[in-house]
Amino acid sequence: MSVLKIEDLQVSVETEQGTKQILRGVDLTIGQGETHAIMGPNGSGKSTLAYAIAGHPKYHVEGGSVTLDGEEMLDLSVDERARAGLFLAMQYPVEIPGVSNANFLRTAKTAIDGAAPPIRSWLKEVDAAMSGLRMDKSFRERNVNEGFSGGEKKRNEILQLELLKPKFAVLDETDSGLDVDALKIVSEGVNRAKEATGMGVLLITHYNRILRYVKPDFVHVFVAGKVAEQGGPELAVRLENEGYDRFLEGSTVG
């Protein structure tokens, strides 16, 4: 069974005011097939955790480790981590002018698998995944994320998730900015991917509502750069009713 293990992860970023520590010792273990929700107030470091796992150069790891089945991810480049089985669905996917979605998807699939997928079955698979996400076929030929609405960008992220079949996926506020219909469509995509591959999911969210559609096995409350409390799905319900206030007393948000 695959395991993604985060131990004592400490991460800083450079700001105009100097180096700022964001993650202050994060411990998390995610097993294959498990869904872990990370909830927390703005500025608690949730997105930093996502980007640090993926290897964004802006975030400096000061200490700790992230291992996938025992292999240290922090020593690997961004693309090596992806090929090892990590996936990050981004909150603000960038546009790549002049590169068609079809070309991008095929290039990524080839990179992840180490060989180009057979063309016929690949096209079928892309078509099926797109229709599952109610994406028009025109999105194949459009440039990556260019001119996509917020919701279309999120669907495109989940399309990649379904096609690239990672071992572990980090979803960074995939629910933010979606109306309820889009939220359902995106959630169904995540559930399909889980069912198809048995991947583990780290679901980062500010709100409880996506957890109605993507059921978490564990909920972690993230405050001031580390996990302040953890529990089962009932913790999310409690947070929805009570808010984050009780965690914030005596701690500095940052």
Next chain:
Amino acid sequence: MSPAAPALVPVQTRSERLASASVDDFAPVTGLEFEWKFVPLAAVKHLTDGALDGSPTAFGYTESAGTAVEWIDASDARVGSAGLPEDRAAANAWSSVEKVLSIVVSGEPAEELVVTRSHFGSAPRAAHVLVEARPHSSGIVILQQNGAANLAENVEIVVGDGAQLTVVTVQEWDDDAVHLSNHFARVGRDANLRHVIVSLGGRAVRVNPSVHLVEQGASIDSFGLYFADSGQYFEQRPYIDHQAANTRSRVNYKGALQGAGAHTVWVGDVLIGPHADGTDSYEQNRNLVLSEGARADSIPNLEIETGNIVGAGHASSTGRFDDEQLFYLQSRGITEEEARRLVVRGFLAEIIQQIGSPALEERISAAVEAELVAAEGVRG
């Protein structure tokens, strides 16, 4: 023809710049003139000031239905119908040529015509090409340049009423080639010119197209693509002259630069004259700088002499590689090298897709790919 402007009096409007076929009307080039200030003068001095061999040079082409290619005398009445030189090298070339290469497009539509020019050699030379599209004809003329060159030339383009003409000029010269080219276009009523400059090879290459929209409804789509490596200098100064009413222009140039000393210059002039009511114009230039030590100059100019227009806009940007794009692609398993290639290819694809000849588009894509691979080798 106006005499040479007195020294040190700046030309106030683009249309008042001196135009003359006589080299003596232009003062010797010092490098202080705006039109010469970026050019590596030592590399081009023999073209502005030296004697040029103006005899015809061999070229290759295949017979294409609806087109005719022949040498005509420089004294032919049609020569000079699209414009006159505006700099000393162009005037030097104009007065040096014995024969003019005439290309006539008369088909409705004509077959694609490719004229391959690869026998100029390294001695200083002058050349003159006259492309004419007969009224209501349509066609695509590709001027493909290869090999050695020390060449000053003028290319005239006359687009008859209602004609649809595409002219593509591809510079894939040898590394030490020098090429100064002025294109003059005259676009007739309801006619369209699509003009594409592709510069990939040569030491110093300058292609300056001046396009005059002289009849109502005339339009120009002006595109450019350049990829400068270490030590290469590429310049282009598109000038769009809206003279008549309801004329339309779109100018879009994109360049990539890689390596120490790579230098590109784009100066885009758009003049909307007093009688050009209903003009619709937009020009832009975008540069992608791929490494340290490269320099891109980008200068858009817009002169408007009538208030009654549909639109006039310009944009210019010169940027480094977007790290967020790289991160995004790499986070999907794509290696950094391949991600860079994808982004640059995508950046330039917008222009390549406009060429209008599938075979040439494919070949230019491959050539850009080769540039990228070579550039990676340099970067190590």
